[in-house]
């Protein structure tokens with residue numbers, strides 16, 4: 001099988017991002033975004049999804065965390081789309097209900113090529129570290145739209161904002177790992193239309 005690895009470099013007046021994603025990795029990471037909690041989340045994503053992930057972000061943190069988090073989501077989505085390629089023999093769907101202490105997160109993915117985000121989570125603090133909680137939805141909106149992913153994220157339970165956000169990133173990782181797995185029984189792509 002071809003290597004399912006993608007590197008994306010993106011530079012704007014607000015951020016400069018270099019990201020490499022290997023869907024068939026082992027969870028090795030090298031991550032530096034300038035936002036400690038985003039580094040923690042991307043590490044959790046890669047470790048639990050068993051993806052290799054290298055991310056270097058130089059963002060306008062003197063403004064706030066917005067551009068850095070949103071643009072990292074855009075680039076991660078672009079890397080996912082590039083790495084899955086034609087989606088040949090790929091499972092396409094993935095889902096999990098993931099517990100993290102008191103928190104319970106549902107995440108369901110269809111790598112359909114049609115972007116759609118349904119996001120339902122309630123945060124009770126404005127920030128965790130230097131990560132604004134309102135940016136969690138923005139991050140996953142960017143991922144879903146730039147990768148062509150139908151993505152549902154739903155908080156079923158949770159009190160601690162760190163747990164809720166980390167549960168979301170971990171659930172996303174597990175669901176994406178499942179959706180991107182290769183099943184040799186799928187001869188072409190898993191669609192009655194013949195393409196995804």
Ligand SMILES: [Mn+2]
Pocket residue numbers: 040162166
């Ligand atoms: Mn944590």
